[in-house]
Amino acid sequence: MFDFLIHxxxxxxxxxxxxxxxxxxxxxxxxxxxxxxxxxxxxxYGAALAYKYDLGFASGILIAVGLSAFVSWAFAGIGRNLxxxxxxxxxLALAEVVRIIVTNEGWLTGGAQGxxxxxxxxxxxxxxxxxxxxxxxxxxxxxxxxxxxMRLTRSRYGLGLKxxxxxxxxxxxxxxxxxxxxxxxxxxxxxxxxxxxFIFAHYITFVGPDQMFSSETFxxxxxxxxxxxxxxxxxxxxxxxxxxxxxxxxFVKDMLGLPTEFVAAMxxxxxxxxxxxxxxxxxxxxxxxxxxxxxxx
Amino acid sequence: xxxxxxVRAGYGDGPxxxxxxxxxxxxxxxxxxxxxxxxxKSTLLKCIAGFVRPRAGDVRMSGTAVTNLKAHxxxxxxxxxxxxxxxxxxxxxxxxxxxxxxxxxxxxxEREQRFEALLTQYPALAAKRNRKASALSGGERQxxxxxxxxxxxxxxxxxxxxxxxxxxxxxHEVFEAISEIRAREGICILMVEQNAFxxxxxxxxxxxxxxxxxxxxxxxxxxxxxxxxxxxxxxxxAPH
Numbered sequence: 140m141f142d143f144l145i146h147x148x149x150x151x152x153x154x155x156x157x158x159x160x161x162x163x164x165x166x167x168x169x170x171x172x173x174x175x176x177x178x179x180x181x182x183x184y185g186a187a188l189a190y191k192y193d194l195g196f197a198s199g200i201l202i203a204v205g206l207s208a209f210v211s212w213a214f215a216g217i218g219r220n221l222x223x224x225x226x227x228x229x230x231l232a233l234a235e236v237v238r239i240i241v242t243n244e245g246w247l248t249g250g251a252q253g254x255x256x257x258x259x260x261x262x263x264x265x266x267x268x269x270x271x272x273x274x275x276x277x278x279x280x281x282x283x284x285x286x287x288x289m290r291l292t293r294s295r296y297g298l299g300l301k302x303x304x305x306x307x308x309x310x311x312x313x314x315x316x317x318x319x320x321x322x323x324x325x326x327x328x329x330x331x332x333x334x335x336x337f338i339f340a341h342y343i344t345f346v347g348p349d350q351m352f353s354s355e356t357f358x359x360x361x362x363x364x365x366x367x368x369x370x371x372x373x374x375x376x377x378x379x380x381x382x383x384x385x386x387x388x389x390f391v392k393d394m395l396g397l398p399t400e401f402v403a404a405m406x407x408x409x410x411x412x413x414x415x416x417x418x419x420x421x422x423x424x425x426x427x428x429x430x431x432x433x434x435x436x
Numbered sequence: 437x438x439x440x441x442x443v444r445a446g447y448g449d450g451p452x453x454x455x456x457x458x459x460x461x462x463x464x465x466x467x468x469x470x471x472x473x474x475x476x477k478s479t480l481l482k483c484i485a486g487f488v489r490p491r492a493g494d495v496r497m498s499g500t501a502v503t504n505l506k507a508h509x510x511x512x513x514x515x516x517x518x519x520x521x522x523x524x525x526x527x528x529x530x531x532x533x534x535x536x537x538x539x540x541x542x543x544x545x546e547r548e549q550r551f552e553a554l555l556t557q558y559p560a561l562a563a564k565r566n567r568k569a570s571a572l573s574g575g576e577r578q579x580x581x582x583x584x585x586x587x588x589x590x591x592x593x594x595x596x597x598x599x600x601x602x603x604x605x606x607x608h609e610v611f612e613a614i615s616e617i618r619a620r621e622g623i624c625i626l627m628v629e630q631n632a633f634x635x636x637x638x639x640x641x642x643x644x645x646x647x648x649x650x651x652x653x654x655x656x657x658x659x660x661x662x663x664x665x666x667x668x669x670x671x672x673x674a675p676h
Contacts, residue, residue, distance in 0.1 A: 305528065309520060
């Protein structure tokens with residue numbers, strides 16, 4: 140049970156990074172990204188490709204950073220002339236394109252079979268100590284990501300993001316470059332999502348296109364909507380809450396003697412129901428955004 | 437200060453909304469663009485501000501070509517202050533925060549001084565300096581957006597229908613404030629307006645647009661006295 144709890148906590152940390160990243164885009168910048176999982180995939184495949192071609196750990200980080208910067212830049216670029224709802228659809232489509240490329244370019248990515256046997260983050264350790272080490276790494280990276288996000292959103296740049304979200308034309312009229320804000324926000328948050336993907340690949344030791352289904356993006360959306368859009372702690376809390384609920388659904392199933400399909404179905408009900416319920420009755424989420432801005436940054 | 441030569445513009449793949457507009461606005465003057473709904477007034481202002489890129493023609497500010505500059509670049513490099521028609525304040529921020537947003541490019545030492553001076557000029561804002569902008573009336577919001585533009589010490593002020601949705605009393609106050617800005621700051625003010633009579637009274641010159649072309653232009657006082665202008669846009673005889 141203890142090992143299972145550590146595993147759940149590691150997944151909580153990884154999803155918290157994804158939620159922080161998406162919250163920066165949606166909650167602060169008003170960028171309706173439905174392709175978040177592609178940025179996670181960039182990190183995961185960065186680790187996998189470096190392993191496959193024996194390039195080393197540092198090269199894996201560089202590949203992950205490069206891929207996520209490119210995909211984030213492409214996301215921001217296609218939004219140049221699109222309104223937010225159309226941009227959201229475009230990001231969903233682009234994420235699917237990335238997944239299909241990964242599935243079909245087997246010579247590079249291993250295709251549908253993926254790439255397995257990736258080196259763990261702490262190969263010199265084993266068993267429980269390795270798990271605890273993984274948890275420490277995940278917790279530390281999450282803490283760094285949280286502090287970086289807090290610092291960014293309290294800066295003049297963060298104020299610009301909020302202004303862009305509220306009144307884009309007005310933000311331009313006080314001198315903010317909207318395109319540069321969008322690009323910067325996407326690339327920075329892309330790095331956080333890629334970091335989650337990179338660690339995930341080394342933790343699970345396997346990467347495949349099935350990890351990049353768009354349903355994962357909507358899970359992350361549910362985390363930030365339930366936790367509270369525009370609130371970093373809300374995003375982290377939402378990730379922990381949903382991950383813990385998901386982890387304990389199988390125990391509920393066993394207790395009540397329900398069929399196995401109940402687990403998968405219940406997860407979908409929780410994501411969809413949570414999203415709808417909070418959007419209808421508590422739009423601010425469990426931890427509402429602190430409104431107001433800094434006057435002179 | 438502002439020269440517009442042969443500007444044609446439209447949105448997306450749609451037809452031209454402006455069919456080659458020429459316009460001049462000098463420093464220390466109020467120039468008003470009038471015309472019925474859909475004649476292209478706001479599009480012209482957006483072309484000048486940098487929100488819409490002209491399909492043809494030139495926009496110059498202080499003799500420099502700025503046709504292809506974006507709005508934020510004109511704010512930074514040419515001292516343009518733009519006040520949109522609607523959504524002209526950040527509702528979740530206080531009055532103070534809204535004004536100080538305009539001071540991004542003003543030296544720190546000067547910010548407070550200009551801020552206090554603006555509050556003295558607009559006592560309605562001073563009384564509500566810590567309130568959220570969402571709690572202000574339409575007229576107060578308009579004054580707030582003017583104050584935000586003015587704290588940046590603009591050389592050019594672009595106003596998109598500053599009297600839209602205001603009561604007659606508030607409309608009068610806003611026009612008075614605009615007239616005072618010209619006297620005090622000596623800057624170039626280009627304004628799009630529907631309320632032709634009030635706007636012409638404080639303007640130096642005016643352009644009347646019709647279906648994307650300049651139908652009439654001249655001194656505001658001449659246009660106020662023009663019978664054709666009166667029958668078309670001022671509702672018959674000018675009020676006394």
